[in-house]
Amino acid sequence: KISHPTYCSGPFDVIVHKLSDVIVEAEHDSQSQHLLANFQVNSYVSTHPSTILVDPLPAMSQLLDRFTSYRIMSQLHKSLRDRLICSPPYLEIHSVDDLSSIQQAVITQTLICKTRVAHGSLSHEMSLIFSADSLADIHPPCVLQSFVNHGAVLHKIFVVGDRHYCVERPSLKNFPPGPCDRKTIFFNSHHVSKPECSSDLTAMDEQMPHLLPPSSEAVAALVRELRVQLGMALFGVDVIINIHTHTLTVIDINIFPGYEGVPQFFPSLLAYIESLLDTNSSADSS
Numbered sequence: 001k002i003s004h005p006t007y008c009s010g011p012f013d014v015i016v017h018k019l020s021d022v023i024v025e026a027e028h029d030s031q032s033q034h035l036l037a038n039f040q041v042n043s044y045v046s047t048h049p050s051t052i053l054v055d056p057l058p059a060m061s062q063l064l065d066r067f068t069s070y071r072i073m074s075q076l077h078k079s080l081r082d083r084l085i086c087s088p089p090y091l092e093i094h095s096v097d098d099l100s101s102i103q104q105a106v107i108t109q110t111l112i113c114k115t116r117v118a119h120g121s122l123s124h125e126m127s128l129i130f131s132a133d134s135l136a137d138i139h140p141p142c143v144l145q146s147f148v149n150h151g152a153v154l155h156k157i158f159v160v161g162d163r164h165y166c167v168e169r170p171s172l173k174n175f176p177p178g179p180c181d182r183k184t185i186f187f188n189s190h191h192v193s194k195p196e197c198s199s200d201l202t203a204m205d206e207q208m209p210h211l212l213p214p215s216s217e218a219v220a221a222l223v224r225e226l227r228v229q230l231g232m233a234l235f236g237v238d239v240i241i242n243i244h245t246h247t248l249t250v251i252d253i254n255i256f257p258g259y260e261g262v263p264q265f266f267p268s269l270l271a272y273i274e275s276l277l278d279t280n281s282s283a284d285s286s
């Protein structure tokens, strides 16, 4: 039975939710706190253990905090034991006090600054930092991640249970390596990597040979590992190819978009839910 909990009180076999907005808002909004507490404490799932929740809230919360999700990302090259899959080095900046301890030596390359909160409209406001002086432009808590030149092509991977899909999107252009006295560039990530978007930041200055997309085996291995590490069935992974090393570089892990974002994945979502129901009913009958 597939239904909408607002209009129906059950019984439910599977609950697919989109509580990511509510979890982020609960940080400062009492109504969202109440809704979330109600969902967790009076949880239908806790009183109906055979109901499957896709995905559990603690698992989803990992993707709302870049400190947590980037720690998981940074372990990938170790767990996958594949020297061609990695994620860029990064620093967690908890407060302005952390900045004073970052020595000039750290700024040996361009850095991309992203908010700690990874979901909601403010989370897409980012900046490119080209020198130690420009660290004054950042607003902790945030992460400072090494910028990797990748020829302005982003590969977005959407994971739906056992299946995944890869789409190409525009991305930030290459920047000259090393620190320089260029001013900080502030941008909104959704203005650079949405389909059809065009921006000065994504237009390549030089001719760039088109790099091969990531191999399907590498993507499948990456998705398998992340499903285990995250304990999730629905999520997105942003991947770029380093133009120098050709390494598959994971730059971000995302909450799965809403139905409006990717209606083409809805049949796969339904197929995944059906597979869960099949597993549940065979467990019941055995």
Ligand SMILES: Nc1ncnc2c1ncn2[C@@H]1O[C@H](COP(=O)(O)OP(=O)(O)OP(=O)(O)O)[C@@H](O)[C@H]1O
Residues within 6 Å of the ligand: 088, 112, 114, 123, 124, 145, 146, 147, 148, 149, 150, 154, 170, 171, 172, 189, 190, 192, 193, 238, 240, 251, 252, 254
């Ligand atoms: N380490 C990096 N090196 C090079 N470019 C990067 C890096 N990290 C991010 N980018 C660029 O910035 C864009 C936004 O990054 P990111 O995916 O972290 O933001 P987001 O707000 O989560 O976006 P979305 O919601 O689309 O996933 C990427 O699509 C890519 O163009």
Ligand SMILES: [Mg+2]
Residues within 6 Å of the ligand: 238, 252, 253, 254
């Ligand atoms: Mg992202």
